[in-house]
Amino acid sequence: MTYDKELAAAKKAASLAATLCQKVQKALLQSDVHSKSDKSPVTVADYGSQAVVSFVLEKELPTELFSLVAEEDTGDLRTESGQETLQRITKLVNDSLGNEEVYADTPSLSTEDVLRAIDHGKSEGGAVGRHWVLDPIDGTKGFVRGDQYAIALALLDEGKVVLGVLACPNLPLASINQHSSESSHDKVGCLFFAKVGEGTYMQSLDGSSPVKVHVSAIANPEEASFFESFEAAHSLHDLSSSIAKKLGVKAPPVRIDSQAKYGALSRGDGAIYLRFPHKGYREKIWDHAAGCIVVTEAGGEVTDAAGNPLDFSKGKYLDLDTGIIVTNKKLMPSLLKAVRASIEEKVSSL
Numbered sequence: 001m002t003y004d005k006e007l008a009a010a011k012k013a014a015s016l017a018a019t020l021c022q023k024v025q026k027a028l029l030q031s032d033v034h035s036k037s038d039k040s041p042v043t044v045a046d047y048g049s050q051a052v053v054s055f056v057l058e059k060e061l062p063t064e065l066f067s068l069v070a071e072e073d074t075g076d077l078r079t080e081s082g083q084e085t086l087q088r089i090t091k092l093v094n095d096s097l098g099n100e101e102v103y104a105d106t107p108s109l110s111t112e113d114v115l116r117a118i119d120h121g122k123s124e125g126g127a128v129g130r131h132w133v134l135d136p137i138d139g140t141k142g143f144v145r146g147d148q149y150a151i152a153l154a155l156l157d158e159g160k161v162v163l164g165v166l167a168c169p170n171l172p173l174a175s176i177n178q179h180s181s182e183s184s185h186d187k188v189g190c191l192f193f194a195k196v197g198e199g200t201y202m203q204s205l206d207g208s209s210p211v212k213v214h215v216s217a218i219a220n221p222e223e224a225s226f227f228e229s230f231e232a233a234h235s236l237h238d239l240s241s242s243i244a245k246k247l248g249v250k251a252p253p254v255r256i257d258s259q260a261k262y263g264a265l266s267r268g269d270g271a272i273y274l275r276f277p278h279k280g281y282r283e284k285i286w287d288h289a290a291g292c293i294v295v296t297e298a299g300g301e302v303t304d305a306a307g308n309p310l311d312f313s314k315g316k317y318l319d320l321d322t323g324i325i326v327t328n329k330k331l332m333p334s335l336l337k338a339v340r341a342s343i344e345e346k347v348s349s350l
């Protein structure tokens with residue numbers, strides 16, 4: 001079947017990367033968190049995860065042209081002060097791969113091999129051919145806090161997302177909606193995956209059989225709950241709350257980090273996800289590609305604030321009107337109306 005071997009490789013790559021991230025999150029030292037030039041945090045796990053995914057995809061799909069658009073680059077790791085960090089990343093990567101029987105005989109990667117694997121992620125993407133799209137840790141701030149994060153991997157074919165995998169190591173296997181009990185949150189670690197035209201499935205990261213998931217069927221906004229960023233710096237919480245009020249949503253927002261929001265929405269834990277970055281922020285394709293197909297294949301819709309579908313064919317960035325909104329097909333028309341009204345109010349009050 002189409003993209004079968006690509007999906008199998010993507011699941012394997014994201015699961016291995018998740019194991020690496022879990023190990024680092026457990027032992028996280030302050031010295032593992034560095035600041036990039038845009039002031040966002042990056043850890044040895046972000047780099048390690050990118051190296052592992054890049055290595056596994058190339059190994060598993062040797063006959064295909066390999067193009068990867070990924071978040072991290074090796075600039076800081078090639079400096080004098082980056083050498084110790086690079087050694088640590090290399091050890092982490094070798095430990096993760098060494099634990100896999102199939103790679104046990106592969107010679108250990110050198111620091112140069114690791115740099116090369118990370119640098120594979122330099123592709124610009126676009127509308128022609130196939131490109132893998134990776135966020136090695138989406139929600140680094142959540143990761144550093146000990147909260148939610150995701151390894152998000154998708155495949156673009158001629159500008160369209162054709163498969164997506166979201167590994168969410170800290171997301172409970174049971175629903176996180178407001179009616180679920182705390183005790184049902186004990187078992188964590190979800191792997192969501194979707195292939196175009198074939199639906200979305202979830203399994204546990206430790207390998208249970210996959211179950212098909214669907215977005216919430218709620219049609220009455222009063223019964224809906226909505227997700228937004230944990231970090232207020234990532235999304236305008238006041239705009240989301242004005243939209244929710246207009247719609248008649250009663251429940252308070254559920255704030256969690258990363259594309260785990262798309263995963264949770266795809267299985268109906270909540271019905272709406274609203275994201276309105278501050279002025280001047282440009283959304284990147286790796287922050288939405290996997291989440292988008294996971295939600296749409298589960299029966300949901302993902303659009304910008306003007307109601308247009310997201311266009312992943314323009315390179316690294318998404319050119320968007322104002323924000324991103326996600327919900328089921330029944331709620332979308334009234335949600336879009338509330339979004340427009342709230343944005344107009346905001347503009348006229350300036």
Ligand SMILES: Nc1ncnc2c1ncn2[C@@H]1O[C@H](COP(=O)(O)O)[C@@H](O)[C@H]1OP(=O)(O)O
Pocket residue numbers: 040071135137138139140141142228229230231233234235256257258259277278281287
């Ligand atoms: N200033 C910002 N505005 C919006 N999103 C941001 C900003 N800085 C980083 N991000 C990205 O937002 C996503 C997580 O945000 P949220 O948890 O709010 O959904 C991540 O992709 C994060 O990148 P990163 O992958 O580096 O963590």
Ligand SMILES: [Mg+2]
Pocket residue numbers: 040041042071140
């Ligand atoms: Mg980052």
Ligand SMILES: [Mg+2]
Pocket residue numbers: 135137138139286287
């Ligand atoms: Mg991200």
Ligand SMILES: [Mg+2]
Pocket residue numbers: 046071135136137138139140
């Ligand atoms: Mg990231």
